[in-house]
Amino acid sequence: VRLRLLVLLALVASACTFGGQGSDGGGLDPDASIEVPGDCQEVPVHVSSEKVTLITALAEEFNATNPEYDGTCVAVTVYRTASGRGAALLAEGWPEDGSAGPAPVLWSPASSAWGAVVNERLAQDGQPAIATDFERIMLTPLVLAMPRPMAEALGWPEAELGWADILELASNPEGWGSVGHPEWGAFRFGKTNPNFSTSGLSATIAIYSAAAGSTAPLTLDQIANPGVVEFVKGVENATVHYGDTTLTFLENMLREDQRGRPMRYASAVAVEEVSVIAYNRGDPADTGEATTPPSVPLVAIYPKEGTLFSDNPAYVLDAPWVDEVARQAAAEFRTFVVDDPENQARVLEFGFRPGNPAVAIGAPIDASNGLDPTQPATELQVPEPAVLAALIDSWEANRKPARVIMLLDVSGSMGELGGEGRTKLDLAKEAVLASLDQFKPEDEVGLWIFSTELQGDQDYLELVPPGPLTANAGQIEQTVRGLVDGGGTGLYDSTAAAVQAVRESFDQGRINAVILLSDGRCDDFEGQCEIDPLLEFLSSNERDPVRVFPVAYGDDADLDALRAIAESSQARLYQATDPTTIRQVFEQVVSNF
């Protein structure tokens, strides 16, 4: 029986996202920046995104030593491959068409849990394990990152805090008022989707473990326990939205900080320790560019109930495509990265704890960044695969439900060819229909379309009002299949109307959102394409925020406008510049619910 997680891994494998700080599942196109001299053998190294800059720099230094094995010169190349994607490709067979780059000799996902997943899946197919020989490059624990004043209000740094405190605060109708800060409103929690993100998976395991009151690997009985489920629901209900990368939360928090509202968007986010450092530099995406630090820094709470590490293993794969020269070179490169104290000291510069125990943990992992290098006190363990699959199923059933309007652009330009001989509208229809499986039955989903003058002067039409997917799925499917293109792009008034509709029926117990898919620029009547009133409208309701997740579709989408819409509603912009990727991108969008 294929595990649910592995099915989800396959989903991640085909996904395409846009990077992010921390060990998230977002897949990125392979991109080797190192050229291989013509007479040398390439030794491909695939690493998760948070390590690309570091490992690429070290690979260049290693290659400069002109390494040779058995008379063959070698060159290490570095590819950015999301952990889940790499795991799925290794388990299913690395594609030979080059779409994912050359098959790795050295593979470094964010966590050794991914190596276990690969071996487990191969074993199910009767194949030997390939990810067994590893050394850890660097470590980072999952933490609850919280604006310092909020953490202090809870007793940080003296008090031992954890998920139980989060539950108490999240469940209290007074919210932050219960600890003397009514001005901060309700407790709002940011956590990524465990199907897409290592951080999200670690946080979900940690919440279930805290609920079960156990630091031992979770069991099926614990996951099914009604008390555990109630605890999990209590924490999840405080979630602002989910998503595929922690970067969304950190960038939105920073933006609100820059607007002088540092405590508005989220009260706590489950991220890796390294992300706290990057945020406090004012550079959550870790671009290395000069930035202004936030006025209110984040501090790390190491949950008292225990947490998990991302241990960044480097596997020299025992795979059929790895010849002896490549194996030796990969092992030597790994030694260069892990055993050389100078190289391990550079790991610290990136905010990670060194994987070589001979290198002490020091700045920036210290109190100046709100971190405690002596923590965590207790490490949790990843459960057995069958339990992990049950945990994800349980999370999907008990996560915060959503109320979403899908607002689709059906303007004339959607009738243009998008690729594979199909129109952009046809590709979008397929993506919408496929995404319905990602919602849970209790989610309320509606369907709107927009172009221009669809109903009198009105540029939009409500085709299916939001309702439980159990009742709406059939109608949505039928309606989507019948959509045709035509007209202009009444982008702004349609967006405002959809958001207003969600606001009018706002449900505090749900994630309230609009998914906006558009392939063009607003070309409505004069006065209807001024964006500032829309942005002001989107950011005007602090208490009952409706998130707008725009998808910039094709080459001609108005990226700037859509990004502004996402930022004003504290959501995230997604891009499907190549229309044939819309299905994968839509899956990422729906990961927010």
Add this chain to the structure above:
Amino acid sequence: LAGLVVGAVILGVGFFVTRGPGQDTPGGSTTTTEAEIDSDVTLACVEAIAPACKGAAAVLGVAMTTWAPGSPVPERGVVVAPVGDLPDGSSPTVVAESPIVIAFWRTRLDPLVLSCDESVDAACVAGALGRQWSELNGAADWGPFKLGLADATAGEPALLAWSLLQPALGSADVAGGLRLRSGSDASLMKDMVLFGDSRADLVITTEVAVAGQFENALSRDGRIEVSYPSQGPWVEYGAIGEGRGNGRLIEELASQAVAEAFTAAGLRPAAGPAGELPEPLGEAGTKTPPPDDATRGTLISTWEDRT
């Protein structure tokens, strides 16, 4: 085989070379050559004793590499590894040994001593499994008692560590308390230091593997303490090598200079420590005989059943 080699060590004086077919023979035209060690001969050691071998290699003027059990023996090299992990049919010379010890973070010392009638031994560990530190006179935020062991199916040191604990377990379940499980004694200690007391409070492993991480633990604001069983298994490290010049290198592994290098790194030379072992290593307990084949089979099957 191990017993015979130990016998050779005990009976021998100075050099403990045993020569197998195909090895160099002393005398004749090679005498002059054998007075010096070829610089292209490599000393290949398992990772847990790599620091000791580095010291020895520096003394002898040869290169040193790490060797993994199951790997081929290099042509121009001498392999030093646990006797039980050397290739079948080899005739090793025991050059060093290391007792199996119980190692734990210093913060855990007082609670353990209080909870275990002053003696941190296998029975103490078995009794702590499955309990919270709050029940063991420790701090509540330490969570449960967390044990670390190397995989007993993966090598001699791990099997012997399991042989120390297993008789004390009774019917106790180990799986819940076994929070750190590594592929070798070296990686066990590395993980203990890397993850700190969040992953393991206490491990059972070779004294030399523990010694290899003392300084690293200190640099990470932790200190490791060692408790010696009054009697228990010791890992014997044998040297093998069949190429030209290897016999001379094996002979020199019993020299005083090498013995001092071994001792300084926490590896006990076969003839006994030459100088002071690094702090806080001390006097070890009595060595029990290595398990026979039947006992080894039983140990592996209990490991697989109980963990």
